[in-house]
Amino acid sequence: MRAEAQAHVDTINEAVALLRRSLDWDRALRxxxxxxxxxxxQSLWDDPKLAQSVMRERQRLDEAITATKSIERxxxxxxxxxxxxxxxxxxxxxxxxxxxxxxxxxRAQTDKVKALLSGEADGNDTYLEINAGAGGTESxxxxxxxxxxxxxxxxxxxYKVEVVDYHAGEQAGIKSATLLIKGENAYGWAKTESGxxxxxxxxxYDSSARRHTSFSSVWVYPVIDDxxxxxxxxxxxxxxTYRASGAGGQHINTTDSAVRIxxxxxxxxxxxxxxxxxxxxxxxxxNQLRARLYEHELRKREEAADAVNATKTDIGWGHQIRxxxxxxxxxxxxxxxxxxxxxxxxxxxxxxxxxxxxxxxxRVTGETVEVEDVD
Numbered sequence: 001m002r003a004e005a006q007a008h009v010d011t012i013n014e015a016v017a018l019l020r021r022s023l024d025w026d027r028a029l030r031x032x033x034x035x036x037x038x039x040x041x042q043s044l045w046d047d048p049k050l051a052q053s054v055m056r057e058r059q060r061l062d063e064a065i066t067a068t069k070s071i072e073r074x075x076x077x078x079x080x081x082x083x084x085x086x087x088x089x090x091x092x093x094x095x096x097x098x099x100x101x102x103x104x105x106x107r108a109q110t111d112k113v114k115a116l117l118s119g120e121a122d123g124n125d126t127y128l129e130i131n132a133g134a135g136g137t138e139s140x141x142x143x144x145x146x147x148x149x150x151x152x153x154x155x156x157x158x159y160k161v162e163v164v165d166y167h168a169g170e171q172a173g174i175k176s177a178t179l180l181i182k183g184e185n186a187y188g189w190a191k192t193e194s195g196x197x198x199x200x201x202x203x204x205y206d207s208s209a210r211r212h213t214s215f216s217s218v219w220v221y222p223v224i225d226d227x228x229x230x231x232x233x234x235x236x237x238x239x240x241t242y243r244a245s246g247a248g249g250q251h252i253n254t255t256d257s258a259v260r261i262x263x264x265x266x267x268x269x270x271x272x273x274x275x276x277x278x279x280x281x282x283x284x285x286x287n288q289l290r291a292r293l294y295e296h297e298l299r300k301r302e303e304a305a306d307a308v309n310a311t312k313t314d315i316g317w318g319h320q321i322r323x324x325x326x327x328x329x330x331x332x333x334x335x336x337x338x339x340x341x342x343x344x345x346x347x348x349x350x351x352x353x354x355x356x357x358x359x360x361x362x363r364v365t366g367e368t369v370e371v372e373d374v375d
Contacts, residue, residue, distance in 0.1 A: 005097065023115070131143065259285045261288075270292060
């Protein structure tokens with residue numbers, strides 16, 4: 001088979017393998033048979049809520065299995081067509097076959113991403129929290145660069161972004177900020193960004209123009225609705241109020257309207273200051289706390305299943321998930337997946353999907369990548 005066609009087939013095969021693994025193929029086939037049998041049992045419809053749940057699961061599995069089989073069938077038929085065309089010297093038919101394979105590869109990649117975004121809360125809105133590491137102005141400026149990067153990424157996806165908490169740095173940048181990102185699969189896409197992000201550059205704040213390394217952390221957790229029951233004991237909460245502040249007068253208030261809630265058993269801290277009303281800020285902070293506790297439980301489940309072992313760590317050396325190098329050369333490297341971009345300006349302008357997709361795929365395959373760190 002000609003090289004171009006083989007490259008498309010390789011892409012399709014990679015996507016199909018991940019689709020099968022994400023579905024746990026043999027188990028999915030058995031489960032679909034079980035669900036089909038249940039749907040045929042008239043007694044199921046005595047419980048409408050249960051029946052709806054069964055039908056949703058059945059539809060999801062059926063669509064995923066049918067789509068995967070369709071891709072495999074079209075791949076095989078098109079590859080055979082190209083080989084036949086080459087044997088007969090029919091260049092027009094062969095070119096048409098290669099074009100069909102290219103379209104099929106694109107479809108397989110789309111289906112692969114859909115499979116990667118099939119987690120329990122992946123379809124939800126998300127909170128994204130940024131905290132500057134040690135290093136004063138340098139790290140605070142880096143934290144603000146990350147804030148812009150994620151805002152631009154969200155805008156590329158057509159998501160709505162709200163700033164729910166913002167603490168400006170003394171000279172420049174931010175000490176911390178929390179974004180609320182609203183849109184389909186916002187959490188599913190962003191969840192792999194949790195971790196420490198490292199910047200290497202010539203400092204604009206150093207009169208000697210020396211190279212500096214800065215760290216900031218990102219923490220992502222899903223917005224949850226009232227259908228998910230999260231039990232919170234008020235006696236385990238410490239609630240503090242303070243005066244809101246922000247860059248350039250943004251969010252500034254003359255009363256103690258900002259609210260910070262600490263969940264004592266876990267040490268989780270959330271804050272909100274984007275509303276003038278202390279009551280509204282308290283309600284939003286409480287929503288954030290429920291979301292953080294839910295995400296905390298999700299991570300415990302994932303760790304128990306060895307699907308992921310990610311925890312909040314010190315903001316510094318040895319804990320980073322990605323390095324952004326602006327000097328002495330230009331490169332962004334993900335230290336978990338090995339994905340590299342030679343254009344940091346594009347990444348910092350929100351071009352994050354390749355990094356996110358690779359990290360999501362790694363969660364499914366369980367494969368780790370050994371990557372040498374960048375200086």
